[in-house]
Amino acid sequence: MPLPYSELVMEHFRHPHNVGRMEDAxxxxxxxxxACGDMVxxxxxxxxxxxxxxxxxxxxYGCASNIATGSxxxxxxxxxxxxxxxxxxxxxxxxxLGGLPPIKAHCSVLAVDGLRAAIQxxxxxxxxxxxxxxxxxxxxxxxxxxxxxxVTGLDLVRTKLVQDIEVADGKVRxxxxxxxxxxxxxxxxxEITDKIEPLWDVKEVVVEFTx
Amino acid sequence: MFEKIVYLDNAAATRLDERVLEAMRPYFFDxxxxxxxxxxxxxxxxARDALDSARGRVxxxxxxxxxxxxxxxxDTEASNMALKGVALALGEKKGRHIVTSPLEDFPVLYSxxxxxxxxxxxxxxxxxxxxxxxxxxxxxALTPETILLSVQAANxxxxxxxxxKAIGEIAREKGVLFHTDATHAFTRVPLDVxxxxxxxxxxxxxxxxxxxxxGGLYVREGTPIRKWMDGGFQEFDLRPGVENIPxxxxxxxxxxxxxxxxxxxxxxxxxxxxxxxxxxxxxxLNGHPLYRLPHNANISFRFxxxxxxxxxxxxRGFAVSTGSACFSRSLEASHVILGIGGDHERAHGSxxxxxxxxxxxxxxxxxxxxxxxxxTELRKISPLGKD
Numbered sequence: 001m002p003l004p005y006s007e008l009v010m011e012h013f014r015h016p017h018n019v020g021r022m023e024d025a026x027x028x029x030x031x032x033x034x035a036c037g038d039m040v041x042x043x044x045x046x047x048x049x050x051x052x053x054x055x056x057x058x059x060x061y062g063c064a065s066n067i068a069t070g071s072x073x074x075x076x077x078x079x080x081x082x083x084x085x086x087x088x089x090x091x092x093x094x095x096x097l098g099g100l101p102p103i104k105a106h107c108s109v110l111a112v113d114g115l116r117a118a119i120q121x122x123x124x125x126x127x128x129x130x131x132x133x134x135x136x137x138x139x140x141x142x143x144x145x146x147x148x149x150x151v152t153g154l155d156l157v158r159t160k161l162v163q164d165i166e167v168a169d170g171k172v173r174x175x176x177x178x179x180x181x182x183x184x185x186x187x188x189x190x191e192i193t194d195k196i197e198p199l200w201d202v203k204e205v206v207v208e209f210t211x
Numbered sequence: 212m213f214e215k216i217v218y219l220d221n222a223a224a225t226r227l228d229e230r231v232l233e234a235m236r237p238y239f240f241d242x243x244x245x246x247x248x249x250x251x252x253x254x255x256x257x258a259r260d261a262l263d264s265a266r267g268r269v270x271x272x273x274x275x276x277x278x279x280x281x282x283x284x285x286d287t288e289a290s291n292m293a294l295k296g297v298a299l300a301l302g303e304k305k306g307r308h309i310v311t312s313p314l315e316d317f318p319v320l321y322s323x324x325x326x327x328x329x330x331x332x333x334x335x336x337x338x339x340x341x342x343x344x345x346x347x348x349x350x351x352a353l354t355p356e357t358i359l360l361s362v363q364a365a366n367x368x369x370x371x372x373x374x375x376k377a378i379g380e381i382a383r384e385k386g387v388l389f390h391t392d393a394t395h396a397f398t399r400v401p402l403d404v405x406x407x408x409x410x411x412x413x414x415x416x417x418x419x420x421x422x423x424x425x426g427g428l429y430v431r432e433g434t435p436i437r438k439w440m441d442g443g444f445q446e447f448d449l450r451p452g453v454e455n456i457p458x459x460x461x462x463x464x465x466x467x468x469x470x471x472x473x474x475x476x477x478x479x480x481x482x483x484x485x486x487x488x489x490x491x492x493x494x495x496l497n498g499h500p501l502y503r504l505p506h507n508a509n510i511s512f513r514f515x516x517x518x519x520x521x522x523x524x525x526x527r528g529f530a531v532s533t534g535s536a537c538f539s540r541s542l543e544a545s546h547v548i549l550g551i552g553g554d555h556e557r558a559h560g561s562x563x564x565x566x567x568x569x570x571x572x573x574x575x576x577x578x579x580x581x582x583x584x585x586x587t588e589l590r591k592i593s594p595l596g597k598d
Contacts, residue, residue: 013522019592030594034556037516037536037544041594059594063518063537067592103542150542181324187542 005064006098012068017075018057025057027122031114036194038062038107040070040114044077046122051081058114065100065107072096073111082119088112102153106191109146135199137165140172143195150184156192163210170203172196179211216528217574221418221506221567222367222395223532227461228420228568234464235422238457246445246454262456268463273412273429274403281428281446282459286394286415289428290318290361292439292450293390293411297359298326299437301388306356307331310387312344313550316367318413319392320546323361336362341499342371342551349378353385360389364396364412368534368547368563369498370507372400379408388434394418394426398469399477399505410434416458420568421465425458468568477566478505480575484564485510487579491586493596497548497561506566509534511548511557512582514596515589520562523585529578534561 003010022028022043032039039062045055056077058070072093077085090108094100100108133139144162145155156162156176164175174192178185189207196205218226238261246262247255263277270280283289294309311323313335323333334352337345344362353360360382365372375391382389390411393402397414404412411434415426430436430449442451485508488494493513512520517533524531532538534545536559544558553561564578590596 013519014526016592021594021597034559034595035554037518037555037559039594059592061514061593061595062516063535064522066516067519183541187536 004101005068008096008098009064009068009100012071012097013064016058016060016067016071018078019059019071020057021059022055022057027118027125029114029117029121031117032062032110033194034061036190038066038110040066040110042070042073042111042114042118044118044122046082048126051083053077053080053082053085056115058111062107062110063104065104066110068097069093069100069108069111070114073115077115082122086116086119088115100153102148103150105153106148106150109148113146132200135167135172135201137167139199140165140167140174140196143199144174144192147188147191147195150187156188170201171206172202172204173206173208175208175210177210180209182209185209214528216530217570217577218530219564219566219570219574219578220530220532221570222563222565224417224423225420225567226569227422228465228468230468231421231461231464235457235461238460242456246456258456262454262459265456265459265463269414269427269459269466270429272398272466273414274405275429276432278447279404279430279432281430281449282454282462283426283428283450284424284455285417285426286316286392286413287318287426289413289415289426290316290390290392291322292428292436293413294319294322294326294359294361295439296436296449297388297390297411297434298329298331299439300435301358302331305358306354307358308334308354308356309359309361310334310336310349310352310357311361312336312338312363312373314338314342314366314369314371314547315361315363316392316394319361319363319390338551340552341502342366342369342547343499343502344373344378346374346377346381350381350385353382353387355386357385357387360387362389362391364391364393364402365400365504365507366498366547367395368545368561369509369551370395370504371498372396372502372504374502375402375409376407383408395504395507398466399474404429404431411436416462416465419465419469422458422461425455425462427462473568474505477570480566480570480572481506481508481564484508484575484579487575488582491583495557497551497553497557504565508564509561510564511553511561512586513556513560514593515586516559517562519589520560520582520585523588524578524581527581527585529581531578532563532565533559534563535559 025043030041041059093108163177166173244254246259267277392413410431412429497509517535518537536544548558
């Protein structure tokens with residue numbers, strides 16, 4: 001039975017590690033949405049003295065890649081300090097699973113985002129105050145590095161698909177160097193909007209294509 | 212070797228019936244000549260006769276005359292031919308307005324979009340929550356500039372049947388050509404062009420245990436349509452290309468093998484499956500409960516996602532389909548579920564089951580039992596539905 005997934009992905013899919021709601025979590029976060037068909041909730045227990053993640057669990061709504069990356073992220077995060085865990089990359093998560101098909105790369109990004117959001121939530125409650133910095137073109141570009149091109153499995157910035165970014169009066173305009181009737185145009189518009197709209201000072205996101 | 216599975220995705224493709232293969236065989240090895248004109252060599256003349264005979268057999272199932280049926284490479288080509296062929300014929304003469312439904316399968320939907328890019332105006336009709344087209348709005352939508360109305364006979368995902376007879380009457384009343392995509396309805400649901408005012412009908416062999424890559428378009432005599440492929444003059448100068456005689460014969464055989472008894476058996480399985488699955492908590496039926504394809508069931512399961520459902524079922528030996536975005540080639544959620552007012556979650560959690568000739572009665576309980584287990588497992592690990 002040939003599958004696009006590695007044995008490791010299938011193993012995590014069948015028997016996910018650390019899965020389930022943590023009732024007494026020190027911090028939790030949810031990334032993604034039912035609208036995208038992809039959600040991960042991450043729960044953390046942190047040792048206050050060592051700042052190490054003593055326990056971590058996840059819940060998942062999504063495809064096999066989603067479940068597998070949620071599972072692997074808990075394996076990678078357990079026992080690490082918050083600082084160390086913050087730097088786990090989506091590439092690491094994907095490699096730890098023996099690689100993912102390019103079209104599924106966004107799942108490992110989601111798992112990493114979920115973990116980072118949970119860590120951030122912990123830090124916000126335990127001292128580190130988050131400043132509200134006005135959104136800049138650079139911040140938009142940084143976030144666009146978390147939007148994957150399903151064809152290549154690499155992000156839009158790295159694959160030079162972001163032709164223009166404009167930020168003005170709460171409106172963000174992004175031009176993607178692809179035809180408007182491209183197979184994944186609609187999907188990319190959705191993903192970009194999902195990543196940029198939540199910014200505190202963004203009222204409208206406009207995604208345009210070059211053809 | 213391929214493992215034995217319970218195959219419930221007959222809407223996507225069907226297992227060929229052995230009798231179809233037997234009917235096709237002579238046209239690969241004995242009567243393999245091209246269909247020459249009647250002035251050609253005997254093998255070619257015999258091939259022509261075989262083609263004509265196959266054509267007649269398929270046409271009769273539509274209530275059509277043989278010269279009104281054009282063989283194509285499948286339903287995609289047939290629908291493209293209908294929309295673009297009529298646009299080519301009438302775009303300069305009558306008008307540039309087309310009316311269709313938002314739930315059409317891609318060949319119709321994207322052909323309409325392609326025509327929009329070329330300056331045609333397209334009106335997408337309103338549908339109710341079961342997917343049935345609003346007939347009053349349809350009547351109002353047809354104008355003197357409307358060159359074509361395209362509404363499917365049955366929906367490929369949620370199985371809803373349209374009232375093609377009523378639609379045909381309205382189209383006639385307004386003097387507008389009516390095309391219907393009957394890919395999933397042909398032979399399973401009655402459609403007689405002598406009783407329904409339809410001008411173009413898309414059909415395919417791959418949904419009824421016939422060969423893939425074979426389909427056709429019924430074109431009522433006198434319908435203005437221009438060919439959009441160039442080459443020879445085959446298929447009444449509407450569709451050039453060496454005729455696929457084995458395919459045509461296979462199609463004819465497949466058509467004749469569908470019986471009302473078989474369809475009734477499939478309907479029984481469908482009904483039992485729907486009844487069984489709606490007992491699972493947080494489920495809903497997609498599509499019309501009564502006016503639906505006899506072999507189609509489509510159920511949404513809340514709080515779980517379709518691709519994982521599909522993979523779990525695959526591991527247990529079942530093949531089904533889902534409207535989840537992850538499963539589609541464009542990563543977009545089912546436009547059909549969204550089109551009937553469903554949200555993304557409902558699309559992602561939707562599973563389509565389509566029965567065929569080779570399904571057994573026990574397949575119903577087998578898949579229902581497996582699905583119950585899988586849904587329970589996935590709901591345990593889901594962040595949704597717990598509060």
